[in-house]
């Protein structure tokens with residue numbers, strides 16, 4: 346499959362949506378002079394434009410059109426096999442000093458990096474079309490909403506940005522003509538998609554992102570991890586709000602009482618699935634709705650509560666494992682108008698992946714474009730294959746998703762993928778202890794980033810790859826936020842991934858996670874019981890509503906809720922080692938929390 350497409354020649358009426366703001370025009374022309382494209386396509390986000398670009402992408406082999414009778418509006422893209430995930434080692438935070446980027450980021454000098462990137466970008470778009478993509482992050486009227494422009498030579502990026510953001514003329518309109526109006530400057534070029542020249546660079550002080558050498562989502566949809574997390578977290582620290590790697594969901598009880606919850610799980614650890622869950626039969630009358638599946642921007646409301654908006658407009662979700670058993674809402678959402686990346690193609694023009702419902706097809710084309718059969722040793726779909734789908738496709742989209750003020754958060758949940766140590770759920774004693782739980786979170790690595798999979802690593806607040814500044818200052822910012830809230834959310838920790846001695850998941854997960862969510866919500870209303878342990882408040886088996894839960898024995902429930910002293914001594918040491926690696930950036934309060942945990946475990 347082609348990833349790099351030659352220039353297109355749009356018909357009159359398309360590609361001419363030049364913004365009025367002269368600062369934008371000047372910057373675009375600077376990039377044009379540098380990259381020397383064949384022409385510029387100014388995007389307006391219209392349906393006509395989208396149809397035209399989809400047609401061109403298919404004609405040039407960037408996309409494959411799926412069987413439109415079965416999958417209307419659905420297309421398949423294959424990335425280069427060397428370009429299938431985020432690349433943390435090549436993701437740079439270019440602040441004036443290394444200290445500002447902190448111990449967890451890869452830092453590079455801004456001037457040197459600009460100069461290196463300008464060298465790579467020189468003439469890089471020759472023979473290609475340069476697309477200018479205006480977009481808004483957040484409900485357009487939200488005080489947190491941000492305008493960005495992404496310049497790209499990838500038609501796949503343009504088509505994805507229309508799904509993932511509020512893309513088009515409305516963004517230029519929102520920015521207006523003022524020369525000092527703030528907008529994010531994003532430049533992306535595929536170059537030759539060579540891993541040797543792959544750099545994802547952030548210049549927080551300049552509100553600028555430059556990404557080269559990749560065509561994969563998280564590296565190139567600059568709105569998402571680059572702007573909405575790395576740059577936004579930097580701004581949030583300065584301006585007193587939070588930009589987090591969190592889903593946002595609504596939970597409504599049968600008597601009509603509604604709460605909102607935000608949850609931070611690392612990449613490929615269950616945010617999309619949790620945000621769209623369907624409660625088991627026993628919870629008739631309970632409703633879960635989705636505000637967001639990946640990113641939350643949260644600010645303190647007039648009433649002293651924490652309010653969250655989803656800056657995005659779509660979901661860029663993990664495909665493998667998605668099925669009518671695990672996530673029916675996602676399956677329904679991706680039946681139409683969905684852009685698939687790196688899944689398998691069936692001979693009928695459908696898509697296939699590991700963990701989809703029903704038997705595998707007898708033959709298919711795998712994500713690399715090679716023939717595949719169930720006997721093949723290779724996977725049909727890449728483990729980090731993705732769908733990009735507009736949030737409007739979600740059958741349980743929350744009614745407040747466009748609310749400019751966001752939704753009030755009753756509980757914050759941290760969680761990782763841990764085969765041992767971490768109980769199914771526990772509650773922090775207070776805000777500071779909750780921040781400690783987030784700061785010391787760990788999880789097994791996944792296919793969402795290149796590198797080893799299944800290795801436990803610390804991933805504070807699921808933000809390790811996404812915090813755009815010094816992690817110590819980030820912890821400090823969290824610590825300071827609690828006392829500013831008159832009615833702070835309660836903080837919890839969950840683990841859907843604990844395993845038994847045979848290596849089997851103890852908890853069925855997915856829809857059954859409703860049982861844990863119910864305990865959390867009840868706790869927010871002061872209703873649910875728990876036992877106080879050294880690590881936090883854990884439900885006793887009788888505190889969880891387990892009616893109708895099949896296939897889990899009382900012994901397994903005990904195991905899921907247990908605190909194993911040996912495991913926790915190891916955990917304590919792991920947390921200490923992590924804090925040492927961050928020294929001297931760790932706030933005193935968190936070191937004291939560690940000390941207190943050690944003392945409680947000794948008792």
Ligand code: GTP
Pocket residue numbers: 610611612613614615616617618619638639661662663665666667671793841842850853854855858
């Ligand atoms: P990013 O988009 O990378 O940020 O990931 P995410 O946190 O949204 O993860 P997602 O919901 O896509 O889930 C990733 C993987 O975890 C999928 O393969 C799911 O099938 C699996 N998963 C999600 N929830 C559960 C659960 O409750 N239990 C188990 N065992 N697996 C789960």
Ligand code: SPV
Pocket residue numbers: 430431561562563564569570611612613639661793794
């Ligand atoms: C993640 O890796 O956390 C994702 C996918 O949500 S990406 O947009 O590629 O970062």
Ligand code: MN
Pocket residue numbers: 590611612613639
């Ligand atoms: Mn994510």
